[in-house]
Amino acid sequence: MHKITIIGSGFAGLTAVRAIRKQDKTAEITLISPKAELVYMPSLIWVPSGAASKKDIVIPLDNFFKRMKVQHIVSEVTGLENQGRSVITPIGTYENDALIIASGGRFIKKLPGIEHAITPCEGLSAAEQIRDRVKVMDGGSIAVGFSGNPKEPSAMRGGPMFEFLFGLDTQLRAEGRRDKFNLNFFTPAAKPGARLGEKAVDGLLSEMKKRNITTHLGHKMKQFTTDKVVTEGGEFAADLILFMPGMTGNTWFDNTDLARSTGGLLKANQFCEVEGFDKVFVAGDSGSFPGPEWMPKQAHMADLQAAAAAKNALDNLDDPTIVSRKFSGNSLISLNIKNKIMITEPIKTIS
Numbered sequence: 057m058h059k060i061t062i063i064g065s066g067f068a069g070l071t072a073v074r075a076i077r078k079q080d081k082t083a084e085i086t087l088i089s090p091k092a093e094l095v096y097m098p099s100l101i102w103v104p105s106g107a108a109s110k111k112d113i114v115i116p117l118d119n120f121f122k123r124m125k126v127q128h129i130v131s132e133v134t135g136l137e138n139q140g141r142s143v144i145t146p147i148g149t150y151e152n153d154a155l156i157i158a159s160g161g162r163f164i165k166k167l168p169g170i171e172h173a174i175t176p177c178e179g180l181s182a183a184e185q186i187r188d189r190v191k192v193m194d195g196g197s198i199a200v201g202f203s204g205n206p207k208e209p210s211a212m213r214g215g216p217m218f219e220f221l222f223g224l225d226t227q228l229r230a231e232g233r234r235d236k237f238n239l240n241f242f243t244p245a246a247k248p249g250a251r252l253g254e255k256a257v258d259g260l261l262s263e264m265k266k267r268n269i270t271t272h273l274g275h276k277m278k279q280f281t282t283d284k285v286v287t288e289g290g291e292f293a294a295d296l297i298l299f300m301p302g303m304t305g306n307t308w309f310d311n312t313d314l315a316r317s318t319g320g321l322l323k324a325n326q327f328c329e330v331e332g333f334d335k336v337f338v339a340g341d342s343g344s345f346p347g348p349e350w351m352p353k354q355a356h357m358a359d360l361q362a363a364a365a366a367k368n369a370l371d372n373l374d375d376p377t378i379v380s381r382k383f384s385g386n387s388l389i390s391l392n393i394k395n396k397i398m399i400t401e402p403i404k405t406i407s
């Protein structure tokens with residue numbers, strides 16, 4: 057019986073569970089995450105207007121774990137030992153034959169005054185804060201923006217910020233109070249949304265103009281204060297700041313020897329293996345994957361990567377001779393890849 061450990065119960069972790077269980081009815085699956093729940097982040101954008109609330113966002117997983125025969129460990133991973141075969145948590149160490157890391161990303165919160173901004177993608181309570189703040193505002197300036205990780209161009213989450221921006225505009229119009237608010241969109245990139253293509257940039261900017269949303273583009277961020285956004289190209293008033301920083305790797309990765317990309321994510325090959333490690337896979341926002349330059353960090357990508365990681369892990373456990381490997385320097389080279397599946401071609405979408 058194969059012992060497979062999964063870290064994280066987001067999109068990647070849960071897809072890995074389903075893919076493993078589909079292929080292997082007897083595998084012993086252990087999943088470690090802080091809570092037996094999935095936070096359905098794509099629906100956070102509906103929280104400020106009240107169109108979605110906790111019951112739509114937080115999905116309990118107890119029944120899912122029971123059905124899939126998963127042992128759920130309520131804890132947070134702090135490190136690995138034994139080349140990934142032992143997973144360390146504050147409540148115990150868990151051994152595995154194969155490991156799938158799916159613990160998501162971490163937002164870089166280095167900007168001075170970042171505590172004055174709400175980072176909506178951190179979860180439900182952040183989205184609820186936006187809802188509650190906007191509700192009690194009589195008017196004023198709302199600034200909405202995002203930045204990236206300069207060392208990892210794919211580790212940015214701009215799409216949801218456009219959704220929050222246009223959502224707020226629509227909401228305030230529906231409430232008959234749009235005229236009392238200034239909406240200001242900002243980003244250090246001169247062409248926001250450029251990863252989606254030139255047409256997308258033009259479309260987004262002309263939609264902002266049409267909706268009377270002002271822009272502050274192409275200036276490096278300096279700081280936030282209680283009532284303004286300060287950039288190298290000037291400052292502007294903001295009674296409420298929504299800001300999405302770039303993403304990097306989880307802090308627990310620092311306690312391991314796992315290979316990292318220059319942007320701090322786990323460095324994966326096209327089979328979702330962490331480079332240089334045997335039967336240690338990564339899926340979702342935790343990883344840096346080879347692929348086209350515009351490849352996004354999204355839930356549907358997390359699903360594709362998790363399905364590939366699960367299948368490759370099982371195939372390798374079922375027949376270790378399928379893949380013969382050798383070390384070259386620090387890298388583990390796969391010599392025979394005939395039975396391994398690669399990450400499916402990503403789909404280009406807005407978020």
Ligand SMILES: Cc1cc2nc3c(=O)[nH]c(=O)nc-3n(C[C@H](O)[C@H](O)[C@H](O)COP(=O)(O)OP(=O)(O)OC[C@H]3O[C@@H](n4cnc5c(N)ncnc54)[C@H](O)[C@@H]3O)c2cc1C
Pocket residue numbers: 063064065066067068069088089090091097098099100101131132133134158159160161176177178213216306308339340341342353354355356357358407
């Ligand atoms: C507002 C918003 C809108 C979005 N819209 C879309 C969309 O329309 N389409 C789309 O495809 N994507 C969208 N996304 C992106 C999508 O939500 C992410 O890409 C996806 O959640 C990544 O999945 P994941 O499993 O890699 O990570 P996560 O969903 O972040 O899950 C990580 C899991 O790991 C757990 N974890 C973290 N640290 C530890 C630890 N130390 N030990 C154990 N467990 C740990 C967490 O608790 C969590 O269960 C959106 C995101 C946001 C925020």
